[in-house]
Amino acid sequence: MPGDEAGGGGGRRPFVRAAARLRPTRRATARLRPEGRAGGASGRFRWEAAASLGALMLGWEGAVRAFHVPAWLLPAPSAVVRAFWAERTVLLDHAAATVTEAAAGLGLAALLAVAVATAMAFFAAVRAALYPLLVVSQTVPIIALAPLVIVWFGYGMLPKVLVVALVTFFPLAVSLAEGYRTADPRRLALLRTMGGGRWAAFRYVLWPSALPSFFAGLRIAATYSVTGAVIGEWLGATKGLGVYLIRASKSFAIERLFAAIAVIVGVSLLFFAAAEFMARLSLRGGPTMDAAER
Amino acid sequence: MAGGGEGSSAGLEICGVRKAFPDPKRPDGRLNVLDGIDLAVPAGRFFALVGPSGSGKSTLLDIVAGLVRPDAGTVHFSGAPIDGRPGTAAYMMQDDLLFPWQTIREHVALPLLVRGVRRREALRQAEAILRDFGLGAFVDRYPSALSGGMRQRAALARALVQGTALVLLDEPFGRLDALTRASLQEWLEGVYRRERRTILMVTHDVEEALYLADRIVVFSPRPARVVDVVEVPFDRPRTRSLRADGAFVRLKAALLERLLALLPEPGDRPASAPFR
Numbered sequence: 001m002p003g004d005e006a007g008g009g010g011g012r013r014p015f016v017r018a019a020a021r022l023r024p025t026r027r028a029t030a031r032l033r034p035e036g037r038a039g040g041a042s043g044r045f046r047w048e049a050a051a052s053l054g055a056l057m058l059g060w061e062g063a064v065r066a067f068h069v070p071a072w073l074l075p076a077p078s079a080v081v082r083a084f085w086a087e088r089t090v091l092l093d094h095a096a097a098t099v100t101e102a103a104a105g106l107g108l109a110a111l112l113a114v115a116v117a118t119a120m121a122f123f124a125a126v127r128a129a130l131y132p133l134l135v136v137s138q139t140v141p142i143i144a145l146a147p148l149v150i151v152w153f154g155y156g157m158l159p160k161v162l163v164v165a166l167v168t169f170f171p172l173a174v175s176l177a178e179g180y181r182t183a184d185p186r187r188l189a190l191l192r193t194m195g196g197g198r199w200a201a202f203r204y205v206l207w208p209s210a211l212p213s214f215f216a217g218l219r220i221a222a223t224y225s226v227t228g229a230v231i232g233e234w235l236g237a238t239k240g241l242g243v244y245l246i247r248a249s250k251s252f253a254i255e256r257l258f259a260a261i262a263v264i265v266g267v268s269l270l271f272f273a274a275a276e277f278m279a280r281l282s283l284r285g286g287p288t289m290d291a292a293e294r
Numbered sequence: 295m296a297g298g299g300e301g302s303s304a305g306l307e308i309c310g311v312r313k314a315f316p317d318p319k320r321p322d323g324r325l326n327v328l329d330g331i332d333l334a335v336p337a338g339r340f341f342a343l344v345g346p347s348g349s350g351k352s353t354l355l356d357i358v359a360g361l362v363r364p365d366a367g368t369v370h371f372s373g374a375p376i377d378g379r380p381g382t383a384a385y386m387m388q389d390d391l392l393f394p395w396q397t398i399r400e401h402v403a404l405p406l407l408v409r410g411v412r413r414r415e416a417l418r419q420a421e422a423i424l425r426d427f428g429l430g431a432f433v434d435r436y437p438s439a440l441s442g443g444m445r446q447r448a449a450l451a452r453a454l455v456q457g458t459a460l461v462l463l464d465e466p467f468g469r470l471d472a473l474t475r476a477s478l479q480e481w482l483e484g485v486y487r488r489e490r491r492t493i494l495m496v497t498h499d500v501e502e503a504l505y506l507a508d509r510i511v512v513f514s515p516r517p518a519r520v521v522d523v524v525e526v527p528f529d530r531p532r533t534r535s536l537r538a539d540g541a542f543v544r545l546k547a548a549l550l551e552r553l554l555a556l557l558p559e560p561g562d563r564p565a566s567a568p569f570r
Contacts, residue, residue: 192360193384194381194404194456204393211395
């Protein structure tokens, strides 16, 4: 038996299995990495994360039961799950509104960010004029701006879309602008020796160079977008998870509040995953060897 | 247009080219790089440019490529001025400069696409050239999945596909191991014999210059001047055994001697950063 394991396929199999398990993950995260820089959050949930989350839930459940914490103060996870199940159709209905607002706002912000960042990349004057404004705009607290947007645009869907766009525009525009700036000047020069003009430089060097950075920004913006939509709803709406949150807290249905929070977290993660998926579709080619060779 | 006598097509003519870069660390605020370069490469000839590191060889190529404007002097090719006008010369810069987001086929198609060739046609031509270059099986690979030698060949294919009569190569095989470099030199010699374009190649490697070039131009340390133009007397095709040939070895030793004499003695060299 021992000899059987040492020789041939038997001994190799664990390695092969381990390699097969590791390979897709590694390749996927490496591909997202902008060249020469260490990648940010990989967005992968490994079993360690699942274990720590499970431990947290068990501890929470145990503590609530052991110390007889009243449900209006802190509901046990099991109570939250029951509340979610009882409210599932209502919750999903509200979630649909929030998702629509977040997606529309994020899309609007992405379009604007591409337009503004690209204009800044092409024209130094535009950059000089807009970049400080961009940074200053980010220091305006969104919670103060949101009521204003509602005063201007009413209680419909549009003001929420605008709040989301306001929240997500900055990370998108800045990450894309930074991405353009990281483009290798030698690569741009090479394109000129091919007889290429500004459009060729943009299409074949600037844009592909900026994409990894842009997607890093998109992942941040995607998670912000759901929170932005909820804040917008919170200040005045007829539908959405923000509305549900207010109703739950006003009626002291704390387990429903927690269920809504769980849905918000879930929706945010879905947005994050969608951004990750788009990044993986767009960023082909994998990491460059440049960094390793220098 | 094709062939013709040497007198009719003028090749590359560099006259009195000077270049200084601003350098605030120097007393006069300027770093003199090129100090009046005169050089003529007849059409269809292969010239190598050797000299100490930092002597401005790459700057001269940048000027010929039209990327950098000289402070004084002119650059002509086939009688037309080309300084400050990129697009006349194909230029393979140092470090291969491949794009991690493109397949090898897309790399070679790129100069064609930039010039307005339709995408399908450009990709088809690129594949044909890559097959010639021995990379036919790797057209859909990304640079990260290629060896150093394959990357250099792909970068060279990208430069040559432009079809320009003038080709500039900046240490095309600089980062390769000796064996890969030798085999790529033989391959490039073959490409040159087939196409007979005008080539100006910067290299640090005296043997590479001798093996490939018709003439070797020697630069002085910065600010650079042409201190020597060495005629390479060997017939083409250059064979593998040429490297061990007595005349080749003697010429190589003489050239090395010439280059080393240009450098300050290690002992006499003034400390670049004096102690304080």
